[in-house]
Amino acid sequence: MKLLSVIGGLAAALALLFWVFLTGPAVAPTNDSREGTTRQEAGAPAYIEKPDLIRVENISAGTVVSSPLVIAGRARGTWFFEAGFPVLITDSSGTVMGEGVASAQGEWMTEDFVPFTATLAFSMPNTEGKTDSVRRGTLILKNDNPSGLPENDLSLNIPIVFGNP
Numbered sequence: 001m002k003l004l005s006v007i008g009g010l011a012a013a014l015a016l017l018f019w020v021f022l023t024g025p026a027v028a029p030t031n032d033s034r035e036g037t038t039r040q041e042a043g044a045p046a047y048i049e050k051p052d053l054i055r056v057e058n059i060s061a062g063t064v065v066s067s068p069l070v071i072a073g074r075a076r077g078t079w080f081f082e083a084g085f086p087v088l089i090t091d092s093s094g095t096v097m098g099e100g101v102a103s104a105q106g107e108w109m110t111e112d113f114v115p116f117t118a119t120l121a122f123s124m125p126n127t128e129g130k131t132d133s134v135r136r137g138t139l140i141l142k143n144d145n146p147s148g149l150p151e152n153d154l155s156l157n158i159p160i161v162f163g164n165p
């Protein structure tokens with residue numbers, strides 16, 4: 001009878017340990033390159049970089065821009081669909097001032113980096129007599145997501161400053 005009690009106690013302890021391991025805290029996720037890293041340059045707002053996915057070579061946070069804006073960089077082939085991806089620029093209130101398409105400058109059906117260029121014509125916001133915040137906007141480079149699923153949407157949002165037209 002005593003042996004049965006010991007075996008029952010061991011079985012209960014093993015069951016408890018098994019339950020603790022199954023319902024214990026989840027392991028923290030690894031750094032996902034889709035989320036990027038925060039960067040802040042002197043005098044400019046912070047933004048999220050995605051250097052493992054897309055890199056803009058001629059524009060950084062706080063760059064003063066005017067129309068037409070030439071954009072150059074490199075993106076993983078997975079960022080493209082049919083050799084392009086959408087690019088847009090918004091003002092400080094989120095109003096779209098211009099839209100365009102960045103074009104691959106090489107073979108885009110790869111997971112490697114592919115050079116791209118885009119020329120984006122846009123309307124300049126009226127900044128005359130306005131605060132500095134009105135001169136701010138965002139350059140947005142979106143991955144082309146043919147699935148349409150929101151969980152596959154990615155973007156690089158770079159804070160910019162509108163120059164005088």
